[in-house]
Amino acid sequence: MGKEVRIIVADDHRMVRKAWELLLGGRDEYRVVGQAANGAEVLQVLQETRADVVLMDLDMPVMNGIEATDRIRNCYPWIKVIALTMQKESAYIKRFFAAGASGFLTKNASEDELLDAVQQVLAGHRYLSREVSDVLSSSLLTPATDDSSHRLGGLSEREVEIVKLIASGYTTSQIADKLCVSIKTVESHRRNIFKKLDVKNVAQMISKSKERII
Structure with missing residues (x-):
């Protein structure tokens, strides 16, 4: 070595x-x-x-x-x-x-x-x-492939992770800290999630995804 x-x-x-x-x-x-x-x-x-x-x-x-x-x-x-x-x-x-x-x-x-x-x-x-x-x-x-993104609005693996964190009560800054990304990156993911799920707020997002990925 x-x-x-x-x-x-x-x-x-x-x-x-x-x-x-x-x-x-x-x-x-x-x-x-x-x-x-x-x-x-x-x-x-x-x-x-x-x-x-x-x-x-x-x-x-x-x-x-x-x-x-x-x-x-x-x-x-x-x-x-x-x-x-x-x-x-x-x-x-x-x-x-x-x-x-x-x-x-x-x-x-x-x-x-x-x-x-x-x-x-x-x-x-x-x-x-x-x-x-x-x-x-x-x-x-090899971790089992999480196909929840295919079942719910085509979310990426990272977007699914962010949905779960939001549903668990994490703030945007806490998510950024946990994932070692910027707040702007989290906000961008959040906008994409809303668009893919066709929702306008966090409550609607959680309601729509609750039975599938949370």
Whole structure:
């Protein structure tokens, strides 16, 4: 591997973070550039530090690993996120990959498997731990296509996402922050949504889309 790989470790247990830091720090090609005790702290670290990979626990306070991964996908799409968790249920795995993750390992993974996972995701591949590979078939690694846009006014995937956020009570500025786009971009999407759905206000939009995509 040519360049140094910059890694952030996120886990709500300090000893776990320290263990992974010691493991990775013993190799010249890897550098732990930040630690975080929850998803919100990961995002704070990323505002100040460049990273290539985030090793992410799923069950953390304040902001869990799945929500943090979704935010990273929107704000830092070049960063690869790998789960390091004790969770092995298929629902967690599917939600994590749907949020934009690149790899999934349990905390029982060996050092060699962790390093292999990092190399695989940096090469553009997805990685599923051998320990949980029998939980899912390979087809489940690709998030199911959401065809709600075809069922409702030809909305794009991003427009469907914005409809859901508006219906959940998010303001325009909050949506812009969550999706890492400008307020003008959100307003443009909103105008397009109104036009495609042939509605004039938010109440009509929610009413028309409620049974199909919300």
